[in-house]
Structure formats: C-alpha cells, structure tokens
Amino acid sequence: MKPHTQPASAPLEWVKSSYSGDNGNCVEVAVLPGGGRALRDSKNPSGPVLTFSAAEFTAFVAGAVDGEFHQA
Template identity: 45%
Template sequence: MDDATAELLRTAQWRKATRSGEAGDCIEVAPLADGRIGLRDSEHPEQPAYVVSPSVWAAFIDGAKQGEFDF
C-alpha cells in the first residue's frame, strides 16, 4: 500500500452497520477522500484494510440488496 492510501485510511471516518450489535463482528466502511471505499474488520481494525473503487462498491451493494450473498 502506498503512503497516500495509508494516510487516507488513517484519517478516514469509519462506520459500521447499526445491525452489527455490540459484538463488533462486522465490516466497517469509509468513503475515502479520493473517491474510493475502504473496508476493514471491526474486530481487528489494525489489520490491513481493503480498498475498492466506487463501481466495485456499487456492484457489491446491488448484489447484497438482491440477495446474491445470502447463505
């Protein structure tokens, strides 16, 4: 990860779904200043985050709303 991306992730405003409850087992997301989306494990925020483009994020959200990831 380059230094610019690391800085964007360090200063990002992370949030997680309200449905995640108190256990903390959820993915946190953050819109980054360069337009990309950061994703990280809320139980281990010190671990590396995953960064995706807006189009990848939109496709994921669309798939989730349509139940594509339901088990």
C-alpha cells in the same frame, strides 16, 4: 479490490452500521478520497483493509442486495 495504505496524516473515519450490535463482529466502512470505500473487520482495526472504487462498491452492494453472494 486492492490493498490500501492510508497516510497517518489523513486518517479515515470508520463507521459501522446502526444495525450492528455490541458483540464486536462488525464490518466497518470508510469513504476514500474520490468516492471509493474501504472495508475492515472491527475486531482487527490494524489488520487488512479492502478498498473499492465508487463503481466497484456500487456493484458489490447491488450484488449483495440481489442475493448474488447467498450460499445454499
């Protein structure tokens, strides 16, 4: 993961899951040039953004699906 700065001339298109409610507690994702992904907190759209290469994001999603981040 690395910090991401997006030029004003090329804004990202942020989306959230269709499973998200209207409570504002969502993670939003945007596709980056080259196929990577950016993630941010919907409550703080001007706050920090995490970026992943395409391979890093694939590994992150696979880990989440496999329960790798589950805490007992």
